[in-house]
Amino acid sequence: MGIRIDDLTVSYGKENVISGLSLDIPEGCFFTLLGPSGCGKTTLLRTIAGFVPAAGGSLRFGGIDVTRLPPHKRAIGMVFQDYALFPDKTVNRNVAYGLHARGERGPDVARKVAEALERVGLGHLGDRHPAALSGGQRQRVALARALVIKPAVLLMDEPLSNLDAKLRVQIRETITELQREANITTVFVTHDQEEALSMSDLIGVMNKGAIEQLGRPQEIYATPRSGYVADFVGAANRLAARLRPAGGGLVEADFGQGRILATDAREIPAAEGLLILRPESLHLSTAPEQGFQNLPATVRSRQYLGSKTSYRLDLGNGIEVMADLHGPGHDGFAPGAAVSLGIDASEARVIAA
Numbered sequence: 001m002g003i004r005i006d007d008l009t010v011s012y013g014k015e016n017v018i019s020g021l022s023l024d025i026p027e028g029c030f031f032t033l034l035g036p037s038g039c040g041k042t043t044l045l046r047t048i049a050g051f052v053p054a055a056g057g058s059l060r061f062g063g064i065d066v067t068r069l070p071p072h073k074r075a076i077g078m079v080f081q082d083y084a085l086f087p088d089k090t091v092n093r094n095v096a097y098g099l100h101a102r103g104e105r106g107p108d109v110a111r112k113v114a115e116a117l118e119r120v121g122l123g124h125l126g127d128r129h130p131a132a133l134s135g136g137q138r139q140r141v142a143l144a145r146a147l148v149i150k151p152a153v154l155l156m157d158e159p160l161s162n163l164d165a166k167l168r169v170q171i172r173e174t175i176t177e178l179q180r181e182a183n184i185t186t187v188f189v190t191h192d193q194e195e196a197l198s199m200s201d202l203i204g205v206m207n208k209g210a211i212e213q214l215g216r217p218q219e220i221y222a223t224p225r226s227g228y229v230a231d232f233v234g235a236a237n238r239l240a241a242r243l244r245p246a247g248g249g250l251v252e253a254d255f256g257q258g259r260i261l262a263t264d265a266r267e268i269p270a271a272e273g274l275l276i277l278r279p280e281s282l283h284l285s286t287a288p289e290q291g292f293q294n295l296p297a298t299v300r301s302r303q304y305l306g307s308k309t310s311y312r313l314d315l316g317n318g319i320e321v322m323a324d325l326h327g328p329g330h331d332g333f334a335p336g337a338a339v340s341l342g343i344d345a346s347e348a349r350v351i352a353a
């Protein structure tokens with residue numbers, strides 16, 4: 001079932017946390033709400049679930065108005081950051097919980113539970129209690145418990161945040177696989193851009209209770225619509241610039257220490273704006289290179305990070321940019337060195353202020 005949100009307002013007491021939010025999540029979509037702590041992600045998710053009432057507007061699942069329905073009538077499965085398992089019940093009984101609550105009994109329940117546990121890779125642990133499981137295993141149990149009832153909508157609130165980096169990547173893959181297999185409409189909440197980019201069909205970047213940009217991961221990353229989105233999703237150098245259309249989908253951005261041609265398909269009018277340069281799109285060399293727009297720069301600092309080196313560069317007049325270099329010899333420029341910064345017009349973006 002697709003989810004349709006129309007003009008939704010949610011408040012705690014007098015304060016509106018969400019005002020007039022509209023959003024269409026297609027059936028089968030893996031949709032991620034991405035934003036910093038406090039921007040309203042959990043509130044929106046809990047409103048979709050029915051735990052927080054809507055003060056205004058409507059919510060529909062598959063065309064059916066669920067705005068006034070309690071959570072247990074909304075056919076949702078939910079997974080939380082802190083797992084929320086019953087500590088006194090075995091894994092089997094935890095997973096069976098939703099089925100029992102629906103009045104299901106007998107061998108069918110045991111079969112469904114066993115299947116669900118098998119699918120999250122825990123077929124052998126049904127008799128354990130949650131305390132005897134690792135964090136990753138607990139979250140797999142929570143996932144099995146959410147999916148065993150075959151919900152129409154799967155809701156997840158930062159389910160990976162309590163796990164260490166390696167497990168996070170493993171469970172990320174499990175979640176994505178299960179979601180694709182069941183083709184279940186999913187709303188996933190995270191503050192982690194990497195999770196959002198790697199898992200989602202669609203991302204809504206949230207800012208202060210509103211969705212600031214909606215798009216596929218590639219769109220959000222390559223063509224952020226605001227400095228906020230550029231900065232929150234991936235690192236970005238943001239330089240205040242005077243923008244002037246240059247034809248052919250290009251814009252000239254004058255940031256004081258140079259003029260750079262950047263890509264902007266929207267043909268924005270002459271204006272003050274921001275030149276956005278992704279650190280990994282920048283090139284460094286000892287002398288100007290063909291095929292790039294070159295600017296003189298001085299290396300201020302160098303951080304060797306193994307797979308890449310991160311450089312802070314001074315372009316003069318107090319303007320600094322970060323450049324990340326990959327590939328052989330990426331740590332080859334020393335602090336103090338005079339270098340040439342190479343910028344590819346197709347990788348530089350502008351945003352109207």
Ligand SMILES: Nc1ncnc2c1ncn2[C@@H]1O[C@H](COP(=O)(O)OP(=O)(O)O)[C@@H](O)[C@H]1O
Pocket residue numbers: 012017035036037038039040041042043044
């Ligand atoms: N139960 C509550 N009562 C009052 N204010 C709340 C409550 N829950 C959240 N808020 C406020 O609503 C805003 C959004 O919070 P939340 O939805 O939890 O954001 P996020 O999940 O993005 O961190 C915050 O300012 C938070 O302080």
Ligand SMILES: [Mg+2]
Pocket residue numbers: 041042043
């Ligand atoms: Mg939250």
